[in-house]
């Protein structure tokens with residue numbers, strides 16, 4: 609790992625939702641770091657806490673019922689959880705921006721895409737509308753929109769799904785953020801367009817040193833695009849490693865299960881093996897390792913919560929699983 613300070617450092621984040629029926633512990637003691645110019649992917653099944661982690665970073669959790677129970681989210685060494693709403697508004701879109709899964713819910717159907725991108729620019733920069741229009745055309749070129757001088761005056765419904773997602777990326781990078789959070793940015797797209805969009809994000813990241821937090825339920829798409837992968841289950845990070853280690857040497861039974869359920873490109877005839885059972889509800893988690901009801905290697909000590917340990921003598925490969933931790937007496 610680089611020795612320079614991380615751009616984003618999440619320390620022991622706990623985010624919950626208090627309803628009449630239950631306390632839903634969506635994020636439980638998450639620690640993560642992202643360095644400038646790097647891509648960290650958080651992967652896991654729906655409802656595992658990935659998106660709540662992302663929304664917590666931008667302070668977009670509705671409170672109540674949401675609540676940050678403890679932890680810090682340090683961006684450039686400033687704890688975002690300590691900032692006022694006014695201070696956060698200056699950071700959102702400017703220093704940290706986010707693209708969402710479904711562009712149609714984020715793009716306004718009654719304004720042209722050009723007006724929507726220009727508005728994002730004018731909000732954060734003191735420039736004229738003509739300068740903003742020129743910058744918008746440059747952004748459309750950057751995200752490979754053909755005929756940008758024509759597209760700029762079109763409405764979202766006149767564009768394809770892939771093109772709308774490119775518009776979302778143009779809006780997100782309009783103010784050159786140092787961190788982009790991409791929450792399932794390609795789920796609604798076919799695989800060819802998925803690869804184009806992820807390649808585009810990767811190119812922008814290399815050119816501008818922008819860090820990316822990529823959130824996805826699909827471990828298959830991160831291999832080419834992420835530097836590190838954090839695997840999340842029931843609100844906890846259960847394994848974190850370089851992308852090479854996750855793919856060549858997955859250690860956690862859940863990570864191995866996710867990998868076994870990805871269709872292989874070379875289709876060697878081996879059958880896909882989906883993970884048995886389903887993820888638990890965050891309001892009713894099993895005791896100890898939350899994966900134990902689905903784990904073939906479950907053993908008595910799995911009734912206690914395993915702690916994150918380093919498998920190497922640095923933080924290169926970390927895991928929370930009793931198979932690799934013989935310190936049961938101490939926990």
Ligand code: SF4
Nearest residue numbers: 897900903910929930
């Ligand atoms: Fe399986 Fe136990 Fe490891 Fe959990 S701690 S993943 S139940 S072996």
